[in-house]
Amino acid sequence: MLRFVLAGLLLISLNIQAQVLKIRDRKPGALTGSQFSASISDTSISLNQREKIIFKAIKKGNVPNFYRKLVLVTDSAMIGNTLTRISYYVIPDYIAIGSDSDYFYCPMTPALAQHVANKLKCSLPTRKIVNTIYANADIKLSPIPIPPTKAMTTVPVFIRHNQIVKQQRDSLGSKFVPGMLVGGDKKDIVLSNRIYNDTSAFHVVIYGWHQKDGKAIQPLYARHLNSWADYSHGVRLIQRKLWVNGKKMNIKKALRSERLSILLSDEGPIKKPFYPTHVD
Numbered sequence: 001m002l003r004f005v006l007a008g009l010l011l012i013s014l015n016i017q018a019q020v021l022k023i024r025d026r027k028p029g030a031l032t033g034s035q036f037s038a039s040i041s042d043t044s045i046s047l048n049q050r051e052k053i054i055f056k057a058i059k060k061g062n063v064p065n066f067y068r069k070l071v072l073v074t075d076s077a078m079i080g081n082t083l084t085r086i087s088y089y090v091i092p093d094y095i096a097i098g099s100d101s102d103y104f105y106c107p108m109t110p111a112l113a114q115h116v117a118n119k120l121k122c123s124l125p126t127r128k129i130v131n132t133i134y135a136n137a138d139i140k141l142s143p144i145p146i147p148p149t150k151a152m153t154t155v156p157v158f159i160r161h162n163q164i165v166k167q168q169r170d171s172l173g174s175k176f177v178p179g180m181l182v183g184g185d186k187k188d189i190v191l192s193n194r195i196y197n198d199t200s201a202f203h204v205v206i207y208g209w210h211q212k213d214g215k216a217i218q219p220l221y222a223r224h225l226n227s228w229a230d231y232s233h234g235v236r237l238i239q240r241k242l243w244v245n246g247k248k249m250n251i252k253k254a255l256r257s258e259r260l261s262i263l264l265s266d267e268g269p270i271k272k273p274f275y276p277t278h279v280d
Contacts, residue, residue: 024061033098094234186234
């Protein structure tokens, strides 16, 4: 009997280990982050066109190779009188396009963020998940905001902030290794009941940009329409499959659950854990 129990535990362990992002291999000669950002900086490119270009690049696998190895995050909560543990996998940093040495963070609208998540069999995070990721981050960068202007939604400002974050990473020298779990460099587009409950118009809900004392600069905020994407927004992907006390399930099921949602949400159950998107 003990042999079968140990075999079951080993199977659970093997299932939880070595999770990878479901994305194509990056092609030799694919654009670097600098080249890609320059290619979409033309002011004649509309937001809709830009987002189609971003999605196409991600779909083709032009994402740094180190993003393919997902990072394990664990948490727990008392449910009833039982300590319940959860394990899930996340990409090590906010989604970016380019090579391991030259990559460009891509702010995007929530519709595109959701479309990318769907394509890669992932979910966007909740506020609680963002807090848990930051608490577990190997590298905690200090937020460096750019003063708000009308240009904050344009690619030149995206590039400027990308360079700021790169300088922060470079200043760490050998302490930073691509693939480490990074926090503090962007705000998150998050799942929330406020996506659908606040008004009749859909909004993007943002949160985070933690300082090193663990406090987030950006409280949960839902006043921008869903066409908004500025330089500070990052897209963190969470693998759809997760494990509760070693049992595999889908993140949507857990988020919708009256009992289990406490493991992933501080808003209670999230019945619609996704943004509206017109693209399948």
